[in-house]
Amino acid sequence: RAAALGATAALxxxxxxxxxxxxxxxxxxxxxAEGSSFNRYIEVYNGGLFIxxxxxxxxxxxxxxxxxxxxxxxxxxxxxGIQLKPGQVYVIAHSSAxxxxxxxxxxxxxYLSNGDDGFQLVYGxxxxxxxxxxxxxxxxxxxxxxxxxxxxxxxxxxxxxxxxGILAGNxxxxxxxxxMNADDCEWIILPKNNWSDLGKFDGIVNLPTLPPTTTTxxxxxxxxxxxxxxxxxxxxxxxxxxxxxxxxxxxxMRWTYVPGSEPDDSVLDDSASGxxxxxxxxxxxxxxxxxxxxxxx
Numbered sequence: 003r004a005a006a007l008g009a010t011a012a013l014x015x016x017x018x019x020x021x022x023x024x025x026x027x028x029x030x031x032x033x034x035a036e037g038s039s040f041n042r043y044i045e046v047y048n049g050g051l052f053i054x055x056x057x058x059x060x061x062x063x064x065x066x067x068x069x070x071x072x073x074x075x076x077x078x079x080x081x082x083g084i085q086l087k088p089g090q091v092y093v094i095a096h097s098s099a100x101x102x103x104x105x106x107x108x109x110x111x112x113y114l115s116n117g118d119d120g121f122q123l124v125y126g127x128x129x130x131x132x133x134x135x136x137x138x139x140x141x142x143x144x145x146x147x148x149x150x151x152x153x154x155x156x157x158x159x160x161x162x163x164x165x166x167g168i169l170a171g172n173x174x175x176x177x178x179x180x181x182m183n184a185d186d187c188e189w190i191i192l193p194k195n196n197w198s199d200l201g202k203f204d205g206i207v208n209l210p211t212l213p214p215t216t217t218t219x220x221x222x223x224x225x226x227x228x229x230x231x232x233x234x235x236x237x238x239x240x241x242x243x244x245x246x247x248x249x250x251x252x253x254x255m256r257w258t259y260v261p262g263s264e265p266d267d268s269v270l271d272d273s274a275s276g277x278x279x280x281x282x283x284x285x286x287x288x289x290x291x292x293x294x295x296x297x298x299x
Contacts, residue, residue, distance in 0.1 A: 021132040023125050026051035029059060030135040030171030031123055032091060032203040034115070035103075035161040036147075037195040042114040043095035043103055044137070046123060047203045048086045049169060056080035056092065060131070063113070063121045067143035074140060077128050081109050091203050106201040117147035117158025123171060135171025136179070137162070150180045151187035161192040166204040 028050030035043050044061070048054050062074035069075055086092050095107035096114055104110075115121060120138030124131040138148050138157060147158035156162065168188050172179035181187025192198070 021126045021130050023132050023134070024052075027054065027125065028134075028170055029054055029086070029123060029125075030164070030168075031121075031137055032164040032205070033162065033199060034121075034137050034157070035197060035200075036115060036117045036158050037161070038159075039100075040096040040098040040112075041100050041103060041195060041197075042116070043093055043099060043107065043200070044114065044121060045200065045203070046086070046092045046094070047164075047205060048088050048090055048092075049205055050088060052088065054086045056084040056086055057082045058125060059134075060124050060126075060128075061094070061121055062124060063115070063119055064140045065113075065119050068120075068140050071141050074122065076113065078111060078113075084108070089205075091201060093201060100195075100197075103197060103200065115157065117155065118144050120176075122174065133174035136174050136176045139174075139176040148176070148180060150189055151191055152181070152183040153191055156189075156191050159194040161194070161196050161199075163190045163192060163199045164188060164203065164205075165190060169205070 029046055029048055031044060032047040033043070033045035035041065046061075057080055059080055061078045061080070062076060063078065064073075064075045080092075084092070092109075093103075093107045094109055094111050094114070095103045097104075097110040097112055099107070115138065118138070120136065120140050122133050122140070123135040124133050126132055138144065144157075145155070147155035150156035150162060153160075165188055172188070179188045181189075
């Protein structure tokens, strides 16, 4: 599922009111393990454009059958002052897990799922929040665990790894994420105590299309129809300088403007069709003169 962030902030209902998720925020679960003994963990990935302040997020859960269907029972906050950069993962593990897991853990929590406890990843506070992702649901006791990719009780005695082509969370739609078979689900199911993918995710940072905005501060050689677009690499949080928004072939001329720079630092699309009017008139005049000269020979 190639979900992408839109140009405006998303409104996702999760708590008492709809919560506005800031543009460029895109955290989701990429791994969850329930193995022997206390070998349990969940992994969160930042697939957004900006650094995420984790104390603005939480991972609430229910234990077995929830007290009230659809609502969380336990509100789990991330450690304060933690930042997660784009492309990084954050691992929450049981404090008594295997040393291999703990070596990659960023924090511990002793109330992780034993297969039948639903978890959500949310943005906001206990009253008002937006659901970004979920593993399991809050709709009742699933028995030993949930069916994933057609495999019964897959959330117990297995490690779930998100497919690398998944670009965003399921917004609380667990059944869609779990799918019906190995092809339409969002997960890869590994055997119990297989932690080979722990601490990494082969995903990509989500690149939304930014809407062009017209400006009156145009250089002399830009027509009135020209629009300016911010270069993503200059946005706080940053992306590689090679990531530049440009017009597709055959479309109107677009400039890629670096905020705070001079116009001559901008990049003009080579395939742009909006050539300068002065050049157009000059070419037309030369054509007329050439034609006239040929007729008088």
